[in-house]
Amino acid sequence: MTAIPQERRVVTAIPGPKSVELQARRASVVAAGVGSVLPVFTARAGGGIIEDVDGNRLIDFGSGIAVTSVGASAEAVVRRASAQLAEFTHTCFMVTPYEGYVEVAEALAELTPGDHAKKSALFNSGAEAVENAVKIARAYTKRQAVVVFDHGYHGRTNLTMALTSKNMPYKQGFGPFAPEVYRVPVAYGYRWPTGAENAGAEASAQAIDQISKQIGAENVAAIIIEPLLGEGGFIEPAKGFLPAIARFAKDNGIVFVADEIQSGFCRTGQWFACEDEGVVPDLITTAKGIAGGLPLAAVTGRAEIMDAPHAGGLGGTYGGNPVACAGALGAIETMRELDLNARARRIEEVMKGRLTAMAEKFDLIGDIRGRGAMIAIELVEDRETKKPAAAATAALAKACHAEGLLVLTCGTYGNVLRFLPPLVIGEDLLNEGLDIIERAFEGL
CATH class of the missing domain: 3.90.1150.10 (Aspartate Aminotransferase, domain 1)
Structure with a gap:
């Protein structure tokens, strides 16, 4: 090379x-x-x-x-992925498993926020990770509604298009979309009507009020947010907003999902952006920076939530491909060493x-x-x-x-x-x- x-x-x-x-x-x-x-x-x-x-x-x-x-x-990504390519390219983890998948899950358990017991499931893309996070949350809570935020982006599949805020180019002409998706305000400080200093408290109060009145907290399976919004404009939710939403989720038995697909893996100067205000999500979705350019994604979270779906309920032919897993281990090695x-x-x-x-x-x-x-x-x-x-x-x-x-x-x-x-x-x-x-x- x-x-x-x-x-x-x-x-x-x-x-x-x-x-x-x-x-x-x-x-x-x-x-x-x-x-x-x-x-x-x-x-x-x-x-x-x-x-x-x-x-x-x-x-x-x-x-x-x-x-x-x-x-x-990156040298470590190329070295590890090349070595894996020479051994085998695929068996399907759901048919005969392999160590690399387990190693990636172990690394995610160590690196993601919180000291609770964690488990992971691996997929191919960020949209797949978000979609599976919804499946897991619904299986765990036995509820259906999903709450997302203005300016949020979560993918291009049918469900994740529904979760995504922006119409063009992501949604135009592709409906109808998945039901039971509800959108509430986010604390966009620069454009908040009463000023950035009020955005955190006011936006969280508005969001919680809308959820409570329009949906009913007892019907919400998951609240999904990017701790630093990506496609919507690199919006940092004003201070206090994320902790308030996470607290509301915890108080009402709602699974709080941090979509760290764009913001994760050292991108914001921390392993994950939600660490900035000490927010510990129930589930965290990752992709993009996880594997140095190879297609890999993950849902990582509290063991009891991750274990809610029945055996065979999660997976996919290529999810956690061995070459991509090797690339992820090389990327994490590089992040640590440098x-x-x-x-x-x-x-x-x-x-x-x-x-x-x-x-x-x-x-x-x-x-x-x-x-x-x-x-x-x-x-x-x-x-x-x-x-x-x-x-x-x-x-x-x-x-x-x-x-x-x-x-x-x-x-x-x-x-x-x-x-x-x-x-x-x-x-x-x-x-x-x-x-x-x-x-x-x-x-x-």
């Missing part, structure tokens, strides 16, 4: 001629509904760099949407420092938020009205792409520029990427 030089290099237009040719091939055989942020075809990736088929090297501020936190070719929580906190320090200075120069920046290497800026046309600046957000992303910096957008209003660099990115590349962002603002 040849290490990729950790240097940005732009030698053609982006996308270059080979990528354009591949894009034409793609258009003839790949469904149009499968989009891409940037039609640049990857040849190699590692550290903080993506190298395309034309020889351009892009600085990576996306990590495949928070997946390649340890880099896209102390990627500390790296994430340093990324936050650098990024927030630079972005705060930019906010003093550019009125477009309405809010800077996030934790660790999960940082975002919300762009507004006017700081008083906070009117979302979606067009400017798209233009900024396009300008960054042209200069060899991969950035992603998100947000319910399409006006959030989000930054998810690999936790192993060099500080020189991090600062160079921020230079490009600053120049993009100057060019608007």
